[in-house]
Amino acid sequence: MKAMGMRIAVVTFAAMLLWACDQDGPAEQAGEKIDNAVENAGEAIENAGDKIESSTNN
Template identity: 45%
Template sequence: MMGLMKLGKTMSASLVVGVLLAALTGCQKQEGPAEHAGKEIDKTTDKAGQQIEKAGDRIQDSAKGDKKQSLYRTLRPT
C-alpha cells in the first residue's frame, strides 16, 4: 500500500513538472516578420554607424596630417 502511494505521488509530481515545462515552452512567442525586419534594420544601422565613425576618424587623421604638412612647409627653408 505504501509503495503504491509513493508511486502515485511520484507520478503526480512528474505530471505537474511535465505540464509546467510544456506550458513554458508553449508561451514562447515566435518572431513575426515585422520583428525580424526590425532586427535586420538595427543590424544595418549599426554597421552604417560603424562605417561613419571610421570615415570620421580617417578625416580627422587626414586633417591632422595636413596640418603637420602645412606647418612643415611653413618652417622649412626654401
C-alpha cells in the same frame, strides 16, 4: 484523475507558449535587420570621421 489531466493540460499549454516566444516573427526579423543596418551605417560614419581626422592631422 481530473486534476492530473488538468495539470498535464496546463503544463503542455505553458510549454507551447514558451516555445512560441522563442520564434521570431516577420516584424521581429525586420526590426533586427533595421537595427543592423543602422549600426553598420553608424560604424561607417565613425570610420569616415576617423579617416578625415587622421588626414587633417598629418
